[in-house]
Amino acid sequence: MAGAKKFQKFDQYSLRGKLRQEGFERWRYTFCASNKISGEERNFFIEMYLVNPVISPKVVVIAQKSRLALNENEIQYALAGTDSAIKGDTEIVVRPSYVVIKAGIYGMPAKQLNKFIPSSELFFSKNECSFKVGECTFAPNALFGAISVSAQELRVKPEIASDAGIMDWDLKFERQISCGMIHSGKDHSFVPYGIKTAFSGTVHFDGEEYIVTPRTSFGYSDKSWGQSLLKNYYHLSASKMTSIISGKSMVNSCFVIEGEYDGALKAFVNIDGHSFKIEKKSFFNRFTEIHDVNQMPANEDGDKIHWSMSIHKGKFVIDLDIMCRADEMLVRDYEIPQGKRTLLRVLGGGTGKGEIRIFKKNGKNLELLEHANIFDAMCEYGHFEEIGNTAISSDFEE
Numbered sequence: 001m002a003g004a005k006k007f008q009k010f011d012q013y014s015l016r017g018k019l020r021q022e023g024f025e026r027w028r029y030t031f032c033a034s035n036k037i038s039g040e041e042r043n044f045f046i047e048m049y050l051v052n053p054v055i056s057p058k059v060v061v062i063a064q065k066s067r068l069a070l071n072e073n074e075i076q077y078a079l080a081g082t083d084s085a086i087k088g089d090t091e092i093v094v095r096p097s098y099v100v101i102k103a104g105i106y107g108m109p110a111k112q113l114n115k116f117i118p119s120s121e122l123f124f125s126k127n128e129c130s131f132k133v134g135e136c137t138f139a140p141n142a143l144f145g146a147i148s149v150s151a152q153e154l155r156v157k158p159e160i161a162s163d164a165g166i167m168d169w170d171l172k173f174e175r176q177i178s179c180g181m182i183h184s185g186k187d188h189s190f191v192p193y194g195i196k197t198a199f200s201g202t203v204h205f206d207g208e209e210y211i212v213t214p215r216t217s218f219g220y221s222d223k224s225w226g227q228s229l230l231k232n233y234y235h236l237s238a239s240k241m242t243s244i245i246s247g248k249s250m251v252n253s254c255f256v257i258e259g260e261y262d263g264a265l266k267a268f269v270n271i272d273g274h275s276f277k278i279e280k281k282s283f284f285n286r287f288t289e290i291h292d293v294n295q296m297p298a299n300e301d302g303d304k305i306h307w308s309m310s311i312h313k314g315k316f317v318i319d320l321d322i323m324c325r326a327d328e329m330l331v332r333d334y335e336i337p338q339g340k341r342t343l344l345r346v347l348g349g350g351t352g353k354g355e356i357r358i359f360k361k362n363g364k365n366l367e368l369l370e371h372a373n374i375f376d377a378m379c380e381y382g383h384f385e386e387i388g389n390t391a392i393s394s395d396f397e398e
Helices: 002-006 072-080 151-156
Strands: 024-035 041-051 098-106 111-117 122-125 130-133 136-139 142-149 165-177 188-205 208-212 219-226 232-238 240-243 254-261 264-271 274-278 288-299 302-313 316-325 330-335 342-362 365-386
Touching: 024 165, 024 188, 041 188, 041 342, 098 142, 098 165, 098 330, 098 342, 111 142, 111 165, 111 330, 165 219, 188 254, 188 264, 219 254, 232 302, 232 316, 232 342, 264 288, 264 302, 264 342, 274 302, 274 316, 302 342, 302 365, 316 365
Parallel strands: none
Antiparallel strands: 024 041, 024 208, 024 219, 041 098, 098 111, 122 130, 130 136, 136 142, 142 165, 165 188, 188 208, 188 219, 232 254, 232 365, 240 365, 254 264, 264 274, 288 302, 302 316, 316 342, 330 342, 342 365
């Protein structure tokens, strides 16, 4: 609990000053639950994304719905059927303004629900450090809520980029392994202060009930905020691991990898006593890292996406390889605060599997300290996409 109190400041509302008209704040939670009847394990996520709350506090403004403002000459060109293109500088720059609750399930099938709510309906209690919006409450140790999206709503508002369905949740949680700020900057800050989070409670998804227990929830929580989203996005995190060396479950192990920040990643790795924090480089904090993500050739399991990363810090080397089936993933869209009909499109899944190896350098040799299997890893990759501009569309399609 001491660790939880240490990071209480991050439970506060972070959009102040200019960030209220050009900024975002995102809260994210992921966890595993078991179907009450079949026992099938599924991975869930719940998010709250707030963007530019003072621009349009009473009406949801989705920027990608913005239309072009044409001058008289351009109207005449269009009527005449000439090739004169609509110029980019004639577009009205509309910036988004709303709160969106994102919730869903990874695996087969993957499904997401998006509910947009005016920012004036978001209430923050400073004493309780809790947010309430619509039917949802986000508190420092509890999540309560329900959202639903109908097929009719999707026909009328396809821009909400949602599936049809119903989900509700009643959850308690405790952040068991926390990490302070990994990145703090003018444009973007990120704190994974619940790298290992124990959840308990129930979830209902499309009529099925799921039970969440602390020991098997393998939960995760983080928060990010600032003026801009990451143009190129890379994320890995997990707390469900088994040592290949000893065969035992690694109950006190977890990691998070996040980026890109100026082309590089930030990380916190805690593997049964071996703890590493990769932040800003300095004379006394030197390290190198390389990372990649690519699509693997299809096999009997279908298409897979492969994440790889290697960190060299001091006498230690950390190698990480994770793969996730493409048909168990989904694409989530986040409008950037600046609008411009630009989205951060994130391809993500919660069922990644792979391995982590930790070595210690002994002269020219490497001593293997730990080698573990990873299960139910959260794997994400994304970058900006301008609506209507296929030249910068995502490398991987949903």
